[in-house]
Amino acid sequence: MDLVFHAREGAVHTNGQNVSISITGREPIVLPVSCVQRMDLSAPQHDGFGEVALTVPASPANPTGIIVFTVDPQQYSEATTFAQALQTVKARTAGAYGPAANAPRGTIPSVPAASTRSVAWWVPVVSAVAALAVGAALGWGITQLHANNTLRRFIASKDAEIEKLDTSVNSLKQQLESALQREDQQQDETDSGASDNTEGKPNEDVSNGGITMKLLEFGEKPTINFDSCGEGCSNGQFAPKNPDADTKFWVVTVEVTNNTKKPLDITCGYPYEIVALNSDNQQYTPIDELYDVEGNPECNADLQPGTKTKVTYPFQVPLHAKMIGIAFRDVGDFVGGTPGQDNYAVIITDNNYHVS
Structure with missing residues (x-):
């Protein structure tokens, strides 16, 4: 069996015997399947990101043994399939799939442990972008409000000018029609059949x-x-x-x-x-x-x-x-x-x- 799921911070891969945990910018962690003590999933909500937490043996670099990944809806689907396959493999090789006696329980922490905190670089970036977006939106709204008031005054003045122009154009049209009528009458009087063969x-x-x-x-x-x-x-x-x-x-x-x-x-x-x-x-x-x-x-x-x-x-x-x-x-x-x-x-x- 060869299966992988991708997350925003890296990927987790298994060949049925070992699990390779790749975190962007770090050396992969390779463990036997039986060492993955727990795999918890939290689905994305309201077009946001979900989380996948792997619980592995604690180490000096990762005292809690918890490695957190963030996933979008498609990655969450891959992670779900991965968890089900991993459960089947562990059932065949190491008994029932579930937490070991010393595996921590509870919800997935919103902030990963010190060893994995570096992989959540996107959190401050997203916060900064959101703050900029809110500020830009407020500034744009104030500018638009002022621009709309100015535009209304401008349109009102142009409407008055257009009304005057329409009056002038109508007067000009009447004069032109009168001139054409006079010219047609004069042409009829002077042609006297000249347009005939x-x-x-x-x-x-x-x-x-x-x-x-x-x-x-x-x-x-x-x-x-x-x-x-x-x-x-x-x-x-x-x-x-x-x-x-x-x-x-x-x-x-x-x-x-x-x-x-x-x-x-x-x-x-x-x-x-x-x-x-x-x-x-x-x-x-x-x-x-x-x-x-x-x-x-x-x-x-x-x-x-x-x-x-x-x-x-x-x-x-x-x-x-x-x-x-x-x-x-x-x-x-x-x-x-x-x-x-x-x-x-x-x-x-x-x-x-x-x-x-």
């Missing part, structure tokens, strides 16, 4: 929102005259630019009139949306760097309200595409609060097609 033909003025456009020229071109400096720069020198493989250039030149309330950057901004349409109603956007196309307005050359300019839009489309016209719409001015148009105006270049 408007269809025209080349050389006709077609409007969408604040943009009026007239298609002057259109058709396929093998190359376009493009600034020879390359992408992102300009030197005023132009050279033919070829389309990519399996594509062609379909180029339109339009006259654009700015009827909005602000200047428009035609080639470097996004003043309106313009696309080319094929016979399958597929849409194509213009090439990049429109300012590098010969004859186009320079980058940031604003088109002022009430003025017009010519703009060339090259579209790179598939070789087999049959192009039938362009579509455009005023995207509005988000910063200025001018809404854009929902639908496109279209200019048809092929009389056999109609865009609905």
Whole structure:
């Protein structure tokens, strides 16, 4: 039989013949099983620690012969099993298990004998920690009480400020709603159907929102005259630019009139949306760097309200595409609060097609 139970100060082990009592920091004590005169157990209470007391022959180092260990619930269970096994072994080897004639009786002492007093080092430590905890709790409670009073006063003052802010916000909301209603009424009065699809033909003025456009020229071109400096720069020198493989250039030149309330950057901004349409109603956007196309307005050359300019839009489309016209719409001015148009105006270049 090989059995052991562990305690906070050490462990007790038996192999069925001898008992080895190990105390942390000390040499183990090895005794025959028959020399363990008594083993008393006290169960842990209220999540605390229990005690196990072994009574062995007295010695000069331990005049009472009592060795005390403290155990938690799990260790107490091990100690109980150990005591039952030890009782069985002693019954077989040395008669009935119980105290010898000179073994002391009574309850387990709360303070161990001098020889084992060193193993209860945790007692003053626990007491000191408990005292610190109580002091900290009292200090925290007083601090919290003061903090709660301060917090209540602070919340009360902020509630008053929030109430004033709510009043201001409600007033601002009412003003904003009134302004939006007036703007909607003005927009309804000035739009007069401008957001609907408007269809025209080349050389006709077609409007969408604040943009009026007239298609002057259109058709396929093998190359376009493009600034020879390359992408992102300009030197005023132009050279033919070829389309990519399996594509062609379909180029339109339009006259654009700015009827909005602000200047428009035609080639470097996004003043309106313009696309080319094929016979399958597929849409194509213009090439990049429109300012590098010969004859186009320079980058940031604003088109002022009430003025017009010519703009060339090259579209790179598939070789087999049959192009039938362009579509455009005023995207509005988000910063200025001018809404854009929902639908496109279209200019048809092929009389056999109609865009609905």
